[in-house]
Amino acid sequence: MPEGTLELIVAAAQSAPxxxxxxxxxxIAVEDPARKARLAGLAAINRHIEQAPxxxxxxxxxxxxxxxAEANGREGEGLDYQESFLLAVIDAALAAQNAVVAIDALGLGSCYIGAMRNHPQEVARELGLPPETVAVFGLTVGYPDLLAATDxxxxxxQAVVLHRERYRSEPDPDDLAAYNQRLRSFQQEQAMPVVDWTELVSNRIGSKAALKGRNHLGEVLKALGFKLK
Structure with missing residues (x-):
């Protein structure tokens, strides 16, 4: 990519709340083909990790x-609690989404890789992460295929996700049915497998196996040094 692109993307990320x-x-910016290939293998074999620059x-x-904290004579006890871990995850997500906006503005494309959490300890070893540090997700950055028809x-x-004053107990089945149909039309237009969103959701959360190893995340985080009190 053009010189200075990475630095511009990170500057946008640092402007996030x-x-x-x-x-x-x-x-961590990874450009080495061999390292990208190893990370792709740890992340459900996402080939675009290898293809993206x-x-x-x-x-x-x-x-x-x-x-x-330790350099200032403090133990940093506040880092031992789940609140601090959650704070760090939110900070990373906010920064990354700012980066995505910058990436789009530059005419580039990107894709989040949640599968980076499938094997967090192996990813940590590959990237040389210190204790109390974990990969939350990856983000591929590259050039969109301008000839591909996308939408x-x-x-x-909004009636499903927007609540006024108090949370409604359940979404309207008619709203979900309408969304299923709309998504099916999109899938057909994009030559994707056609399946209802409600079925996709049910499959994704329906069993422990569907988490693809992420059901062990709590114990893995403790092994990576997070206290999570």
Whole structure:
């Protein structure tokens, strides 16, 4: 990619909101083909990780804060709690989405890789992560195929996701049925497998096996040094 592109993307990421200005995230830029191939194998064999010129791995990073606290004579006890881990994940997500906006503005394309959490310990070893640091997701960055006919994937109706004053107990079945039909039309236009959204959701959360190893994430995070009290 053009010189300075990576730095511009990261500058946009750093402009995102961050809780208490703790900036509890980091990002690793991976361009080496061999390393991308190894990471692709750990992330459900996502071939576009290998094909894209750049892979950004976004980290929830408490290690930097721990080191700063200890350098100032404090234990950093506040980092031992689930709140701090959640804060770091949110910070990373906000930063990454800012990066995506910049990527789009540059005429590039991107895709989030949640499968980076399938084998978090192996990913940590590959990237040389210190304790209390974990890859939250990856983000491939590259050039869209301008000849490919694409469109914006439909989202749920606002009536399903927007609640006023208090949470409604259940979505209207008619709204879900309408969305299923709309998504099916999109899938047909894009030559994708045609399946109802409600079925996709049921399959994705229907069993422990569907989590593809992420059901062990709690114990893995503790092995990576997070206290999670």
């Amino acid at each position: 961050t809780s208490s200005n703790l900036q509890a995230w980091s990002v 750049l892979l950004l791995v976004w980290l929830a990073d408490l290690s930097r804060l721990r080191a700063i 914006i994937k439909p989202r749920l109706p």
